[in-house]
Amino acid sequence: MITIENLTKRYGSFTAVDDITFTARPGRVTGFLGPNGAGKSTAMRMMVGLTTPTAGTALVLGRDYRSLPTPTRHVGVMLDATAQHAGRTGRETLTLAATMAGMPRSSVGAALERVGLTPREAGRRVGNYSLGMRQRLGLAGALIADPQVLILDEPANGLDPAGIRWMRGLLREYAADGGTVLLSSHLLHEVEQIAQDLVMIGRGRIVAQGTREELLRDNGTVVGSPDRTQLAEALRRAGFEATPRATELVTTATAEQVAQVALAEHLLVTELHRSGTGLEDMFIQLTADDAREAVTEGAA
Template identity: 60%
Template sequence: MIKVEGLTRVYGSYTAVDDVSFECQPGRVTGFLGPNGAGKSTTMRVMVGLTPPTKGNATINGKHFHDIPNPGRTVGVLLDASAQHGGRTGREILTLGAMTMGLPMSRVDEMLHLVSLTPSEAKRRVKNYSLGMKQRLGIAHALLGDPEVLILDEPANGLDPAGIRWMRGLLKSYADKGGTVLLSSHLLHEVELIADEMILIGKGKIVAQGDRKTLMAHAGPAETLVTSLDNDALARALQGKDIAVTPAGDGLRVACEPVEVGRTAVEHHIVLSDLRSGDGGLEELFLQLTADTAREADLSTPNGAIA
């Protein structure tokens, strides 16, 4: 279990993390989401003892990281896949980790196999690895001590689509066995597919947290986009239920959940060719909640126009 309480980290006049509190429970994957510079990495660095907090606490299984004996057996960490000794081979890096943690050398081969690094790749120096291979090696090192907790910062960087799918399955399986996973990313879609709970951070502050259903409740009234073989008849049927309907491209935008649109279509024997949520999903909510941290101008407004 990870517990963060009133965590603040200040650098001179700049506050990187501002009174952040949350918990990550065993058996669950928690997504830690935010734009670049939002405070994700700083929070994780405090968790694992690399950065001292200005105020507040971050504990793992009730202890500060520096108080955990043989911490690699309790918490696996991957904060920067490129921060590995470039002159050593992948096997050497895992071997040194195993020796430090008092693990049998057989564990090295198990981890290489788990992350699909071949024997020839394991003999190559890390400076010759692609970013995706470095990520796989970093994940192998994080899992080497069979820890109860995983803290991973942007582990999907550099992985191809097959690698990202593999990582999702690996982390989900780890949580299903009772492990605690904190996964930082700005890839909302990928985190949405795996996370049981999500924490959104912007400008160092938590702006929302909860499961997808809870978060989407913040997004306002539901909307549905629908196209049918008789849009006029469907519009009349929906308006007869006091549901607002407006034209949208080849179909309709309806102010209700998709299930109600589908139910109405069945009642009136109207064939649907397209039915989907009209809200922007988690991505749209994320952009709304972190709008004041975005670097990109909104080109849809005069103030966002490019001169």
């Protein structure tokens, strides 16, 4: 489990992370989302002891990361797959990770196999790896001690579609076995498919959090019709809630039920779709809000 309470980081007058509180629970994948510069990476660095908080706490498995005995044995971390030593081979990189975690050399081969890197690829120098291969190597290093918690920043970056599908399955399996996954990513479609919980951050502050179902809840059926007032009345008579708006109406009836009522009442329907906000729409809205605030501050 990861428990974040009132976590704050200031650099002079600039607040990078502003009093955020959330929990990443065992057995679940938590998506940590927001525009570039929102504070995600700074928050994750505080979780693993690379940056000291100005205020608040970040506890992993109930303790400060740096106070854990052999932290890499309990927490797998991948914050920047491109930061690996270019002169080492993949196998040498993982051997060092295994040594630091107190794991036997046999764990290296198991980790390579787990992430799909062949012995030949493991013998190449990291400087000759593609970004996708570096991502796999970084994930192997995070998993080498079979930790209870994974903290991953953009783990799918550089992976091809097959690699993304593979990673999705791997993290689902890890969480299903009781592990805690905190996943930062800009690949919103992938996060929407894999994460059960979502934490969205903008300009250092949490702007939305909850389960995927809560945040992306389907709010009913949107109906376009020049006869929307009459259609709303007909839907209410049929036992459904219906609220006319300026250009549409929203109802608890399904699309099929709306069509049946409209047909029976000889009313025209010009548009019919389910409501609810997709993750991409939420993300774009956050980005737009950040951009407007930045422009306002720059003009002040």
